[in-house]
Amino acid sequence: MKFLTSFRRHSIARPALLILALVVIGLGYAGVNPQRSSAETEMTQQIEEGKALFDLTCSSCHGLGAEGTSQGPSLIGVGAASVDFQMGTGRMPAARQEAQLPARKVNYTQEQIDSVGAYIASLAPGPAVPKKxxxxxxxxxxxxxxxxxxxxxxxxxxxxxxxxxxxxxxxxxxxxxxxxxxxxxxxxxxxxxxxxxxxxxxxxxxxxxxxxxxxxxxxxxxxxxxxxxxxxxxxxxxEGFWIFIVGIGGLAIVATWIAKKGARAR
Ligand code: HEC
Ligand code: HEC
Structure with a gap:
């Protein structure tokens, strides 16, 4: 106790406590933070990869900032779900203008598709890829x-x-x-x-x-x-065609049968 009271009176007590407090906070922060910041860098990295792939394969139609061109609509706000659907079914990247773009063979890994989705989602919020x-x-x-x-x-x-x-x-x-x-x-x-x-x-x-x-x-x-x-x-x-043939056809047979029977009965 005697030591503490004399220490408190010492001129370096306040700065020393301040430094100690900073060290404690710093250590605590370092302990909590690395995980979060590495998740963050992972995310920015994914977005950057997505943007690179997008600029290369999609921007000719959708524009360099995905704002759209005469060849393709704006993708701002369509969300990662739309990208996952369009790329995941092989509809995108479209080869050329067609009346309807069919589902085709997919030439991209799910990782690549996810990165483009992350890039589009980073531009504006939209429907996210669903959880299971x-x-x-x-x-x-x-x-x-x-x-x-x-x-x-x-x-x-x-x-x-x-x-x-x-x-x-x-x-x-x-x-x-x-x-x-x-x-x-x-x-x-x-x-x-x-x-x-x-x-x-x-x-x-x-x-x-x-x-x-x-x-x-x-x-x-x-x-x-x-x-x-x-x-x-x-x-x-x-399906309508078959219902027509079987349904109406059946009715016609029944009607003929009734008519015949009626004629005989007379
Ligand atoms: C040859 C031109 C062309 C290229 C290349 C292309 N797109 Fe498209 N994209 C279109 C057109 C046209 C439409 C709109 C018609 C449709 O929905 O089928 C469209 C629609 C979309 C949509 C749907 C938008 C919505 O409203 O939900 C998404 C998402 C998309 N494209 C993503 C991509 C991605 C990602 C790439 C690159 C991997 C890509 N596109 C490459 C022409 C293209
Ligand atoms: C007005 C007509 C219409 C209705 C109603 C409709 N769809 Fe569709 N659907 C379409 C068309 C057209 C496409 C093709 C779009 C394309 O190729 O980009 C499609 C595409 C799809 C696909 C993509 C299939 C593939 O190629 O892999 C799914 C899945 C789907 N529809 C599910 C549904 C479900 C579930 C419902 C009801 C909740 C529904 N649709 C209602 C017209 C319709």
């Missing part, structure tokens, strides 16, 4: 999957066909088959509305409903086709 629990139908009950079927028939089948086999649309366009589409890409298509497809917001269609639809599609496409007839699974046009 947002789209995965894992753990859904039969009832929820059945509801997914009802949701799909109400919101999607007009274009994509009753079981998502795809269908023709006006002006020579088409809604593609969903048989081979990744679960995450389905979520992204619903949220970003590519081309003629409407965008379904979180408010209109919560993640739970999207999961149910994905669950329904998974189940529908796992099922083998019983019997030889799939009706082509080519969407509403051919």
């Amino acid at each position: 629990e947002q789209y995965s139908p894992e753990g859904l009950t039969e009832e929820e999957i059945a509801r997914g079927g009802a949701l799909f028939r109400a919101n999607c089948s007009a274009c994509h066909g009753i079981v998502g086999g795809g269908g023709a649309m006006p002006n020579g366009e088409y809604a593609p088959s969903l048989v081979n589409t990744d679960e995450a890409h389905i979520w992204e298509a619903v949220r970003t509305g590519p081309q003629q497809m409407p965008t379904f917001s979180q408010k209109v269609m919560p993640d739970q409903s999207v999961r149910e639809i994905i669950g329904y599609l998974d189940e529908a496409h796992e099922q083998p086709n019983y019997g030889g007839l799939t009706m082509g699974e080519a969407g509403p046009v051919s």
Whole structure:
């Protein structure tokens, strides 16, 4: 105690305490910070890589700052989800102007796609790439999957066909088959509305409903086709055609039969 009181009276006491406090704070900060700052540099590095790839392969159509040109729309605010969908299904980079850009072979790694997505997301906020629990139908009950079927028939089948086999649309366009589409890409298509497809917001269609639809599609496409007839699974046009032939045809046969029977009865 005697030592402490005499120390406190000493002229270097205050500066010494100040330095000690700074050292303690500094050590504490160094202990907490390295992780955060390395995550930050990792992120800036990812964005820089994304920008480099974008400048090289996308800017000819979308502009050097992604602000758009006469060859392609602005990507500011479309979000990483749109990039992941467009690149992840091989639609982008587009080779040339076409009426409708089809899904193609993907020539980029997921890492490259993520970096371009991070770059686009750094320009302005937009829908992010979904986490697994947002789209995965894992753990859904039969009832929820059945509801997914009802949701799909109400919101999607007009274009994509009753079981998502795809269908023709006006002006020579088409809604593609969903048989081979990744679960995450389905979520992204619903949220970003590519081309003629409407965008379904979180408010209109919560993640739970999207999961149910994905669950329904998974189940529908796992099922083998019983019997030889799939009706082509080519969407509403051919499905309508078959209903016409079988339905109206059946009615015609019944009508003829009744007419014949009636004539005999007379
Ligand atoms: C040859 C021109 C061309 C090139 C190259 C190109 N795009 Fe596109 N991109 C387009 C056109 C045209 C559209 C709009 C039509 C469409 O949606 O299919 C589009 C649409 C998009 C969209 C959808 C925007 C939205 O509204 O959601 C994204 C995302 C996108 N491109 C990303 C990319 C990325 C990333 C690259 C590079 C890897 C790229 N594009 C290269 C022409 C191009
Ligand atoms: C008005 C017609 C229309 C409706 C309604 C519609 N879509 Fe689409 N959808 C399209 C068109 C057109 C495309 C192709 C867009 C493109 O190629 O860029 C598409 C593309 C898709 C794709 C991408 C498939 C691939 O090629 O990998 C998915 C997934 C999808 N739609 C899911 C849905 C779901 C789920 C719903 C209902 C919630 C829905 N769509 C409602 C027209 C529609």
